[in-house]
Amino acid sequence: MNIRFFNARILTMEEGRKIFSGEVWVSGDRILYVGEGRSNDDIFQELKIPVIIWDREIDCNGNLLMPGFKDAHTHSGMTLLRSFADDLPLDQWLNQQIFPVEALLTGDEIGELTKLAVLEYLTSGITAVFDMYLTPDTIFEAFDSMGMRGVQVGGVNNFSQSVEALEDWYVRLNNKSPLQSFKLGFHAEYTCSKELLLKIAELSHKYQAPVYTHLCETKAEVEGCRDRYGMTPAAFLDSIGMFDYGGGGYHLVHMSEEDIEVLKKRKLYAISNPGSNTKLASGTAPISRYLKEGIPVALGTDGPASNNCLDMFREMFLVTGLAKLKEEDAAAVDAMEVLKMATVNGAHAMGLPDADVLARGKLADMILIDLDQPNMRPFNNISKNIVYSGSKINVKLTMIGGKILYENGVFQTAEGPAAIYERAEEIIKDKKQKISKNVL
């Protein structure tokens, strides 16, 4: 498909480039042209390409094209457990509510529940997700069939998955679809034996591949690691060679100086999840410190059982708002820095260097932000409007790999919402029945 967007405001997210008016041309899954609106013949000449017959020409009416948001940490399949057990202490929530239901889920069911998450990602302008959940093969199929760009990451721990499975997924699920990839990873230090962690580090060395994990999310996790190994989590994992090829941590709330040094030394990504950390009362990550140290920060929603929505606008407001509260400084974490976290840094964190900005040759993963809404007016500063006032209501169009998957509130995915909603309701009904039987 060749699609021409014209009459747009454009925020490419290239360093230092301001919003300007112009056109974006898309051919196949890539961006062919980003620039001012001129005679199209002139542009064809400049690009040294033959005249294109457009499949669609979209008048953006002055609305804003920008790179899609990258949700750099989520567990999509947990849509099932949204509002299933909230307002509970963390340990009760996990052990008594979440785990028993998860234990009953089949791979196919997780695939279906992942599709429900994809619908929500599209409404929030999310064009790629970094997903850790139980059954990578069925999740792969779900993302791929819906047209979602999915970067999966292993969630190995003492109770599920294995190093063998991790290697198998790593080998099989990379290079199988242009939309899908797979990264090495494990659930967390506190759910893995040292033996297991050593094997994962070995695998990282074998493939010279980065590793990702939940890291320093809660006080209890950090204290437990100190008790076990006499070190805080990032320092301990680094001491066994886990981050020799880089990677990143999810959450990164409770950090020692040693942990921060590890982030810097290994050039790790700090993937922050402020919505989840707020709702689960985990604490506030030291975002200003990360920025000061030059540690790249990306943003993720975490899973819908702990957030409970998949909404990058929430994460963007919170990552700066909570930093302002923490530092008692309304100037902490500038809005442009936040937009960079949600787009460029997210893409880099999850190994998608071609999905970071709007420029010739980059992936056509982009969104059209509706500025014709009262929360975007007046135009004092459009970037700040997006970060501080933006909402799902402002997502007019979501395109992934050159395909429009959501436009004006209508899903153009292979499967529509009605069937996906129905299936999710059936699955939760089934699980509730099984649990109540188990209890009786």
Add this chain to the structure above:
Amino acid sequence: MNIRFFNARILTMEEGRKIFSGEVWVSGDRILYVGEGRSNDDIFQELKIPVIIWDREIDCNGNLLMPGFKDAHTHSGMTLLRSFADDLPLDQWLNQQIFPVEALLTGDEIGELTKLAVLEYLTSGITAVFDMYLTPDTIFEAFDSMGMRGVQVGGVNNFSQSVEALEDWYVRLNNKSPLQSFKLGFHAEYTCSKELLLKIAELSHKYQAPVYTHLCETKAEVEGCRDRYGMTPAAFLDSIGMFDYGGGGYHLVHMSEEDIEVLKKRKLYAISNPGSNTKLASGTAPISRYLKEGIPVALGTDGPASNNCLDMFREMFLVTGLAKLKEEDAAAVDAMEVLKMATVNGAHAMGLPDADVLARGKLADMILIDLDQPNMRPFNNISKNIVYSGSKINVKLTMIGGKILYENGVFQTAEGPAAIYERAEEIIKDKKQKISKNVL
């Protein structure tokens, strides 16, 4: 107009009443019937009324009718200054950016800018606002012409408005329109001389009327009051009789034990503004404590210059999320309590006892929440879905006083968005020109 909503889920917000399926009938500006869907003839008989010819019958398709949200603290006219000066320390923000522009605004301009806010309120399901700003007469006209239920409150201080003006508005702007009312109030202790405060307290006694003000918002405010009067703000104001007829405070972040005692003794409303308190780094209000003490909490967005959006979904997530963070307890402030703050308590705080719940004889101020969106699925707990996952994208219809003002993304207000947006852009352009001339 007689409007019948059928095939709806209904959350009346009456104490202890669960969501059920049924119908809501509206006649004029009031609710005629809320109950299960039965033969309409049976209902006419039960109500002892003649058969109604419906102007509209709306199939809700299983979506949720509930009372509209009450934005219990805002400065609507500040839409002009959205994203005008963010990411700045509070004093620079106010003194160097906000005040100079405000000083140039005319009453008519404030009316226009208020209309822009009304559009956004409607997209967020807000059916009444408690508004403090500079020119009550033009704000009254703006709300009334747009069909918005507006409760205004005086913002008297040493620099603008006066006790005489306050009394004049109080007498004139109450009972002038069924949609509008006016409450006694002043900007804050720290912007009013003791003489001025005494006169306002006197006025409250004259009319036996409650008084509202910004209260204990920042540490600096509390320290300043201690320096001036040897008491914290609520305690000081109570000592001069300000709250003898009740009222409420906006923000209430930094509270002494004496202040909390005043809230309890005078039955004041604690009107919380978590979005603004976050973005301006003011701190986190002790919401769990208020609930424990039986102090009614309501929610407000504050003005769009400090938030920056007018979105009750943001406030609902934050009021519980920030309490969870503050208490380090994921069980703090249950979602149903939050919904009550955003509806029932807000209505009561602003003197709208007939706008609190959906019931026969109550005002037809209600909203239809779109459950046919991925962020609302599955239906594990619809109330929690609204609080933790809800967004403007879920507001399908907003009705105020029996009139549908917003439906499926389309405004049905007297003035449409295009003209209002254009006027706002013109006003900010004009102010920027004048400021740059003043500087030169």
